[in-house]
Amino acid sequence: MELLNKDTEAKTSSSGTFIVSEGGRGDRRVKRSTVIVACMTLTVLLAAAIAALVLYYRPQGDATSDSAAARFCEWPREAPEPDKCYQKPDSFGYKVSSGKIDDDQRDSEVKLRFSTELVAPPFSDVIENVTVHVTKLSDNILRIKIHDSDRSRYEVPVQNHFPLLQQQHSAENAAYTVEQETTPKGYFSFVVKRKDTGAVILDTSVGNTIMADQLLQFVTKLATKNVYGFGENPHTSYRHKFNSTTWPMFSRDEGPDEPPKNVYGVQPFWMCLENDGKAHGVLLLNSNAMEYTFHPEQILQLVSIGGILDFFVVVGDGPNHVVELYTDLIGKPFLPPYWALGFQLSRYGYNSTENLTKVVDRNCAANIPQDVQHIDIDYMDERIDFTINPVDFAGLQKTLSQYTAKGLRIVTIFDPAIIGNRTAYETYKRGFDKDVYIKWPSDVTNENRSNPWNDDVTMDVMYGQVWPPGPVAFPDFFKSATTEWWEREIAEFLKSLTFHGIWIDMNEPADFSANMFIPTLCDKKREDDDECWRLRCPFNKYDDPPYRTAAATLYNGEKNRLRDKTICMVAVQGDQNQYRHYDVHSLYGWSQSVATHKYKLFTFLFFSYKELI
Structure with a gap:
């Protein structure tokens, strides 16, 4: 798959192909009723010698020469194949141009501008200017909205039905903190923590953020590996496995098949059980085709091919409390007769x-x-x-x-x-x-x-x-x-x-x-x-x-x-x-x-x- 447009390729000779997984196709049909709530695979490998999460990349042309492709790549000592490399870590992202996340304020925002040390990024149509808007919706729910600063993009209309967004609630005793940070090379990142224990809920310093017209990537460190949710995909266990398997989310008329295929519904929400038994959940309000990947280093990688990155972080006392808070946000299910x-x-x-x-x-x-x-x-x-x-x-x-x-x-x-x-x-x-x-x-x-x-x-x-x-x-x-x-x-x-x-x-x-x-x-x-x-x-x-x-x-x-x-x-x-x-x-x-x-x-x-x- 070509991720650079032809003009960029001609100028830089650094176009390449990301490797995506393939699978057999199921033939059986299973009819079933589904109500879809609110919806991409970048196959990634992790090199043990590289500290940050990096993308698996196959350069085109003579990648071993001093070309743009070679400068884009970094080869581990034991490459899976000689013509494959890893994208250099901390090599592109966004740097602060104005503003700051202020944990003392109900609303704060920071303006970012795309920056890279590469000749060209591995994707086309980069969104140059990005705004990160942080809103404390309540004591237990935080919204982090990452969007284009210069032009409007599609946003999920389901939020018009969210009860919590219809009126303002107190957030004076927030159960969380938000801290703005930078990576060693000056790229913007942020950390969300539980206030009373310091447990890290989100930490975006571990991977490059991508904001392009048809490719969004968000990478975060997780509190533990006790993670549940997402789908709809066939699984062999409720608890997710951190083995770098990529799972797509996109509604499809398909009966349950072999993992990791996507089937009827889309639920871009995950819950994490922390070491002390407390829990939190995160909703990515995005309805485009998406993918999620859990890596052994306790890292979650999310990819979408459209819209914006709109996160709702729900900080609860335990799993039941998280579900209660989550339904306060999106609405309670209807009680059946x-x-x-x-x-x-x-x-x-x-x-x-x-x-x-x-x-x-x-x-x-x-x-x-x-x-x-x-x-x-x-x-x-x-x-x-x-x-x-x-x-x-x-x-x-x-x-x-x-x-x-x-x-x-x-x-x-x-x-x-x-x-x-x-x-x-x-x-x-x-x-x-x-x-x-x-x-x-x-x-x-x-x-x-x-x-x-x-x-x-x-x-x-x-x-x-x-x-x-x-x-x-x-x-x-x-x-x-x-x-x-x-x-x-x-x-x-x-x-x-x-x-x-x-x-x-x-x-x-x-x-x-x-x-x-x-x-x-x-x-x-x-x-x-x-x-x-x-x-x-x-x-x-x-x-x-x-x-x-x-x-x-x-x-x-x-x-x-x-x-x-x-x-x-x-x-x-x-x-x-x-x-x-x-x-x-x-x-x-x-x-x-x-x-x-x-x-x-x-x-x-x-x-x-x-x-x-």
């Missing part, structure tokens, strides 16, 4: 009302308790939302009403993707008229868009392929009109089918166009066409970022793109098209859950019952 804690039955493949009835009745006859019955997409007509298969699931409403009268609760599924080539499908038409779907950006011309042959493309809708047999549009839940449309469609469907809870699925969001062929989903203009229509993404900085995150490469090697198994990263979202899907991809499920919950709050859908989503 009592019946949702009971015995539930769910599967795909009942295939008919008759089979569903047999299963429920058989359980009842065997005195097996059941409180909730889920129905998957096979109840739909051609797997299309807000429809019922009139043949196989004839009489479904009557059957469910009978079970409801006996106390059984029903949970039905809704996928976000809406089929677009059915002339009589009113759900799609109403959404199209209200402009609720994710769009192609204006800077991608029609010639570079892969539009289906039989859908209306006048509104710039980006179509994809999921379960319905034809091109589908993806609702943009960052639009206010989409929430209103979604509420109406649920309300209309409730007139046709009894249900008490909603299962939202496939909201990574999933798209099959990139790497799956399902014959029943094939959409051709003519039967003799050579291939089916599918969504293809043009080459661009969002679908093909300069840093090759493992969120893509772990599944299908170096040639894989970031949009693998989802829609194009170049897509735009929001009422003003202010978001790129590149930035908000891992927030799609969260945004859908907010829209779904709003419907139930304002229409009293469940008749005084607590909601279940």
Whole structure:
């Protein structure tokens, strides 16, 4: 992967390739509901002879000569391979230009400017001027926001829902201190400590900070190796292992596979248990593709390919207290209805009302308790939302009403993707008229868009392929009109089918166009066409970022793109098209859950019952 642009490469001859890990790709699909909260791999090795954390680097050209590449490199005595080296430690970063972190103030900030001893940094589009803003939100919660001083960048909109940010709280008796420091060569760093014990929570002096347009890196020393959290990835233990394995975070429609692959959700929060039993947690509020790596030297390396570095440090008395404080910050989880804690039955493949009835009745006859019955997409007509298969699931409403009268609760599924080539499908038409779907950006011309042959493309809708047999549009839940449309469609469907809870699925969001062929989903203009229509993404900085995150490469090697198994990263979202899907991809499920919950709050859908989503 080239991390320098071509102009820089021509001037310095110091371009190179970072080595990223590869893995086999899982083939199985596991359907499951996920609500995504708030979302990159730089494989690193540590040289024992080098004190600071350094990046594993493969220079191009004659790296052994007195070239820029050679001056960038430092070879340990026992290099893993002769053509690989380590980036020199403490060789670039940010130096103070004005201001200072003042631990006596509620708010303080320091202005920094990029500096390097290298001919050129190992990445392009450096953010030259950076601001570090420190805010004491409360006695137990500290915010450290690192951002571009000169121009605004994408910031995670989820924070607009954080209760703690809605009003000011006292921080006169803070449980933490923040100290500004410098490295031996004068680069800025900071340390966050627990005030009563002096335990170090964050210490950024151990690695170079990177702030570039599509590559952010943050490296810190940790208090102990008793670290939990992050994900969603398959693990063999709850406690993290400090073995330099890099774990990606980027929502993906993939069942649990082998470590360290990323799957459905994104949780950029970690908790550390200190030596005396006290604990703290840290949230990195970033929703771009990310990676985290724990190194043997008790070091955590975080990498993101967009946004800003926005940390919330939660200092508690123990793990339970940290969770309490964390939910004070982001909001408490909704208490589910009592019946949702009971015995539930769910599967795909009942295939008919008759089979569903047999299963429920058989359980009842065997005195097996059941409180909730889920129905998957096979109840739909051609797997299309807000429809019922009139043949196989004839009489479904009557059957469910009978079970409801006996106390059984029903949970039905809704996928976000809406089929677009059915002339009589009113759900799609109403959404199209209200402009609720994710769009192609204006800077991608029609010639570079892969539009289906039989859908209306006048509104710039980006179509994809999921379960319905034809091109589908993806609702943009960052639009206010989409929430209103979604509420109406649920309300209309409730007139046709009894249900008490909603299962939202496939909201990574999933798209099959990139790497799956399902014959029943094939959409051709003519039967003799050579291939089916599918969504293809043009080459661009969002679908093909300069840093090759493992969120893509772990599944299908170096040639894989970031949009693998989802829609194009170049897509735009929001009422003003202010978001790129590149930035908000891992927030799609969260945004859908907010829209779904709003419907139930304002229409009293469940008749005084607590909601279940």
